[in-house]
Amino acid sequence: MRIRLLTPRWIGLHLVAVLAIAVCMGAGYWQFVRAQEPDRSEVSTPAQELAEAEPLDRVTEPGAYMPESDGNTAVTAEGTYADTPPLLAPGLSAGGEPGYYVIAPLLTAEDTAVVVNRGWIPRADGEDGVPDGLPEPPEGEVSVTGWLQPPQKNEEGYSPIDVPEGHVARIAPSVLVNTWPYRLYEGYVVLGEQEPADTAAEGAAVGLEPAPPPRPEEKISWNWRNVSYAAQWGVFGLAVVVFWVSLMRRELEDAAEGAEDGPDGGAGGDAPPPGPEGPAAEDGSPAEDGTPAGGGGTADGPGAEPAEAAARR
DSSP states (O other): OGGGGGSHHHHHHHHHHHHHHHHHHHHHHHHHHHTTSOOTTSOOSOOOOGGGOEEHHHHOOBTOOOOGGGTTEEEEEEEEEOSSOOEEEEEEOTTSOEEEEEEEEEESSSSEEEEEEEEEEEOOSSSSOOOSOOOBOOSSOEEEEEEEEOOOOOTTSSOOSOOOTTBOSSSOHHHHTTTSOSEEEEEEEEEEEEESOOBOOTTOSOOOBOOOOOOOOOSOOOOHHHHHHHHHHHHHHHHHHHHHHHHHHHHHHHHHHHHHHOTTSOSSSOOOOOOOOSSOOTTSOOOTTSOOTTOOSOTTSGGGHHHHHHHHO
16 A cells, blocks of 8 residues: 555655755754844954954945944055044943043045044043043054944934034944045944054043954854744744645555455455346246246146147047
8 A cells, every 4th residue: 555655646745745844944944043143233253363454445445335244354544634623432441431432534535534443531520521631643644553343323223412512422424424524434443553653642631542343242142033933944844744744644544445445345345246136037047946947837737738638649
């Protein structure tokens, strides 16, 4: 009976079932792996060595979209700092202390600039929290080497309107384009090395601390949406297996019932054919009790009278 599961029709069904199971397993595994990957809005690559820095123009262009995968790429840029007051953006130090990032535009062309995060300063006790006497950027041509970062995103979904003068809500071209009249790169550079170095301001209360590039998240952060997708693909694959097995089982049961019924549909298939009904056939063959066919009685009966009459005559 099992040979019925190897007919061309069933071979096609087997192939379809195996293919469906493979697709469900592959899609479920892919979603499970995706569930452990960091969010696309976060920098997931480690900081590149500054010795491997590439020219900024080879990595990105002014106004071009910068993917998060380019974050922490070591770049170098040459130009002059614009003659504008520095701006302060809220940020954390390497130890997690709140303070400000000091940013300034570096002119790489006549009307093009890249934002440079020159370093971090702590909050002061004044009304605006800004210490007096920030270090001034060097004058003339400078060479900046650092790590390219994507623009900071608005996590709260809105931009505050009460930002003090000289401050910005975040480091992003969409915010700075209204302050600086330059074509800006999509990302900004976290300063690693600079030649020549900054000039210390007279009476400066604090110096700029390096602002290290963000480190990728080392622990696994589960994306539960992708986990649910993986579970759904697993359920689909299990349903295919159950449906496949049920079809094969039904086919074998139907084959077993057909074998019990026999070729003519009877109970056992071995019953003898029925015998002739009524008196013996009229073709002259004797009946089962030995009585000649066509006779109306025995030798002493009415059928013998014509022969006795002939003998007497």
